[in-house]
Amino acid sequence: MSLRLPTIDQIGIRALLERNASECPDREFVTFEDGTSWTFSEALNQAFSAANVLRGMGVQQGQVVAILLGNGADFLRAWWGAAALGATTAMFNPTYQGEFLGNLVRKAEPVLVISESDAHVPVAAAIDVPSMHPFALRSGSAEPPKLERPIEVWDVHGILCTSGTTGGSKAVLQSYHHLHTTGSWATIDAGLSPDDTLLVDLPLFHAALNTFVVGCLATRSRLAVRTRPQLSRYWAVARETGATIAVGVSAMAVYLQGQPTVPEERDHRMRYWIGVPLPSDPTAFAQRFGISGGVLGAYGCTEIGVAVIARPGVAHPPGSCGRARPGFELRIVDENDVEVPAGQPGELVVRTELPWAISHGYLNDGEATAASWRNGWFHTGDALSVDEDGNYYFRDRIKDVIRRRGENISSFEIERIIAGHPAIEEAACIAVSSDLGIEDEIKVLIVRRDGADLDYLQLVEWLAAHVPYFMVPRFFEEVDSFPKTATGRIQKFLLRGEHTDRCWDREPYIAVTRDGVKRRTAVPSGR
Incomplete structure (x- = not known):
């Protein structure tokens, strides 16, 4: 049977918010970490309030609004408000900063930046774009904002800025149908219902999570929004929120499986767990933690969403990421x-x-x-x-991309920043296996400028001020020169076989986290 293109009433954010508010206005829809919640009616009112504020700021249908916020009511209000107005959203990691962030935001061509961080104000000013605090979005009228024209399934819902691959970052155009298709396989197609609850503890600015939120709008499933995963009490949070479906990325599965077995790890309602990547033994993972429906897996990327899926009950050989989806x-x-x-x-x-x-x-x-x-x-x-x-x-x-901390990281972007350090002539970043063997660690090979002094601890601190914390390399190695093609391009395939035994490893000496940089010891770091 051939597929049919869905209508905007079936997949559009504004249309789904309006439908749910009309048909089940008093049903609880979103719960937040501070104990507050929204019904479907309140969610629509919050969206319309934000939309009218945005219109008052001069935002028009089809224009881009940049959102730099963490998980919470402010994020949903900004996102759904822009969607209710027919505007396009560009979502960014709020830990981004400085020139790196400015380059990404500039590519999306926003007319407004929404952020609660003072550090983002000069970034917006540098690209001549006004910024606003999300608190202001609460003050608008809850009247339905008028549209200049109907929203269509081919309209651009979002600008997804990739981390860059063989070159700089690219601004991916995401239509409403693309948004819907990316998340529907694990929500609508998985048979979610109003009895289900999605645990939203991974960043909402990631398409891996926000597309499932839109799927839950369609299935009228609840959302339990948390600021970040609490791995030390993961299953307790699942029980407290009533979660029936959740997403695990990176090494989360390895961490959970490495904890001592306790009765509480099966005391919850979880029926689906989406593993990106899949645990090494999905069946064993589901059996241990009492996940009744099993573990779902997928392969995809920003431009295509999800093209390959692994479903429970379907035999997949070890190492497979699944089969082509319909x-x-x-x-x-x-x-x-x-x-x-x-x-x-x-x-x-x-x-x-x-x-x-x-x-x-x-x-x-x-x-x-x-x-x-x-x-x-x-x-x-x-x-x-x-x-x-x-x-x-x-x-x-x-x-040429590195996967770390659940983020796709452009080696090109890191190299460009490092090359701006006064002691460095040239740099090349490559991926090396992490201790857990799940994701990548970043290794940078450096050609030092003649006569320049270079202290690795100071270099790490300098990098942490210029790039997000998860982009700061772990391993550093100096080389005299790089192998290059006839056109001067570094031949990275000749570098990827290199090991880390000759590298300086920052891990014992300096910690780089979302909370900042802290030296662990004053051991000399120069090489």
Whole structure:
């Protein structure tokens, strides 16, 4: 049976808020960490209030509003208010700062920045964009804001700024249908209902989480919003919130499985746990923690959302990330876009049965759009293989990107910042395996300027002032020069085989966290 393009009434944020407020106004919808909550009626009023404030600030339908907020009522109010106005949102990690943040925000071309951090005000001013505190969004009228025209499924809901791969960051265009398709597999398709509750403890600015929130709008499932995961009492939080579905990224599964077995870890209502990546043994994970429906897994990226899914009850060989989801056509191809035999690694390319189900391009970057969407297929830049039974296996990243702390990190962006240090001539960042073997650690190789002094502890502190905490490299190594192509590009494939035994490891000497930088010892750090 062929798929049908959904209507905006079925997938639009404003339309779903209005439907739910009309049909079940007094049903509790969102609970927050401070004990407050919103009903469906209150959620709509909060959205309309924010929308009218934004309109008063001059925001028009189709214009971009940048949101730099953590999880909470302010984030939902800003997001849903912009959506109710028909504006486009660009969501950023609020720990971003300085030049790095300014470059990302500039690409999205916002007309307004919403942030509660004083550190973001000069960033907005530097790109000549006004900023406002989210508290102001509470003061607007709850009257439905008039639209200049109807919102459509192909309208741009969001600008998703990638972390950059082979070059600088790109601004990915996300339509409402793309938003819906990315989250529907684990919400609508998984059979969520008003009896379900999504634990929202990962950052809402990530598409991995906010797309599930939109799915819950469609299924009328509750949201339990928390500022961040509390791994030390994860299952207690699940019980307290009544969560039936949650998302785990990075090494969360490894941490949870490494804790002593206690009865409380099964005392909850959880029926689905979405693992990105999957635990090493999803069935054992679900059995130990009493997850009745099992563990869901997926493969995807910013531009395509989710193209491969692993469902409980479907046999997947060890190491597989699942099978192609309905409506997605996948191929594994060589450098000339010719399909390779089963079992042979190649680049995954994707297209969809319905229009607007994946991104339709990069904002103001026709060259990058043409390069990625060539020959009628989106090129993911990831190396996968597929077996005879249609099981897909992630092999490597063709694109120059590092995965750390649940974030895709551009080595290009780190290198550009490091090269601005007065003691450094040139730098190359590569991924090395973490201690847990789940994600990447960042290693930077450095060519020092002639005659320059370089103290690694001071370099770490300098970097922490210029990039988000999770982008600060762990390993540092000095080299005399880099292997390069005839055109002067660093041949990173020759560097990736390098180990860390010759590196300076900052971990014993200095801690870099979201709360700041703290030296652990005054051991000399220069090399």
